[in-house]
Amino acid sequence: MAIENVKALTFDVFGTVVDWRSSLIREGEALGKKKGLGVDWPKFADAWRGLYQPAMEEVRTGRRPWAKLDDLHRESLDKLLVQFGIKGLSDPEIDHLNRAWHRLHPWPDSVPGLTRLKKKFVLATLSNGNVALIVNMAKYGGLPWDAVLGAEVARHYKPEPEAYLTTAALLGLAPGECMMVAAHNGDLAAASAVGLRTAFVPRPNEHGPAQAKDVKPARDWDVVASDFVDLAARLGC
């Protein structure tokens, strides 16, 4: 199916649309200042994100039943509080820190680019983040989604095929009428394998200054754009 048939763009969110690392560091530093904590917050942010794939893998393999990302984040956070020796936080304070994922900042081009793309395409999230997380993040950052779909409604975490196929089906579209937009080659490979079109938008600072992975397209994706404003231009918006 030709690129001209694409009716919806489906977005990876963490890293692609929002800058999770800087946002978490900022939240951590504010908390540290308030509570007098001596924590290496960049290291903390990387450690928290580091527990992300292993936590989802427990669900993907069926070793545990479905659990939404807010709950996986909280379990990881509880481990890290011990590991980093962080004490003296009340349960509401820990919950607030866990919900830092609901308050991630968009990259500077995200809202302007999405606003242009929204005029021509249906914009849906296809994230591993649960619906509440993505909805609250959208309210916080002004992200103009038409639909919040992805892992939780499919009850399958990416890169499982069901996450992509259920999202396309809920949009009433064939996979080839959807284009996955992501900063991660692996996400695009999984989307492509089940028939979605692909757009790669590198975020070379997602993991900080030393990032080596996903700085370039690993394959000849349908579109490669430098940011969301460039993506809008390349897609004729």
Added chain:
Amino acid sequence: MAIENVKALTFDVFGTVVDWRSSLIREGEALGKKKGLGVDWPKFADAWRGLYQPAMEEVRTGRRPWAKLDDLHRESLDKLLVQFGIKGLSDPEIDHLNRAWHRLHPWPDSVPGLTRLKKKFVLATLSNGNVALIVNMAKYGGLPWDAVLGAEVARHYKPEPEAYLTTAALLGLAPGECMMVAAHNGDLAAASAVGLRTAFVPRPNEHGPAQAKDVKPARDWDVVASDFVDLAARLGC
């Protein structure tokens, strides 16, 4: 839970947000003119909507497996084309007519009211319409939803409790943190029975000039508003 705790408004859509009857009549008349059909389009629109509850009841009772509303609408339409003696439509033309439900016009106060309400609340659809139908309708009419949830993601048609409870759960909220907005007393009764707060917005012309049902609140709902702009004012937006 007090009304001050409400974080999300969940909306019935057909009749409450959009004027399905006038929209269907307009679409029918345009098609009739183009194809030279002599059809009583108000009668046709009422007959189509008349098959809505019986079709969903087949799913609710388990007599048939889950089927989305687009498919139920199409089955009803196929029956009505025979019943009204409508001939000479191609399959794409019949499909286009079926998708008239994706092109329903908002009531005049819907977009201005929702735009105000969106600043304070999460706005989610809690409709029996499937996701694609509601997403396309929102693009068509400029309805600023934060999330499109309801029957299809719950795989239960209203007024089954699961439709309301799954929507609240996906928003990460307790039922009492959600307020159901509807022009139908029955919808509010079912929402209230599982703990949602309630707002009644009468649409006395939904069924045309002879409407007798749902012109007034049947119970002491939490909020009664004359339209969506009045609802925004009553909810402090």
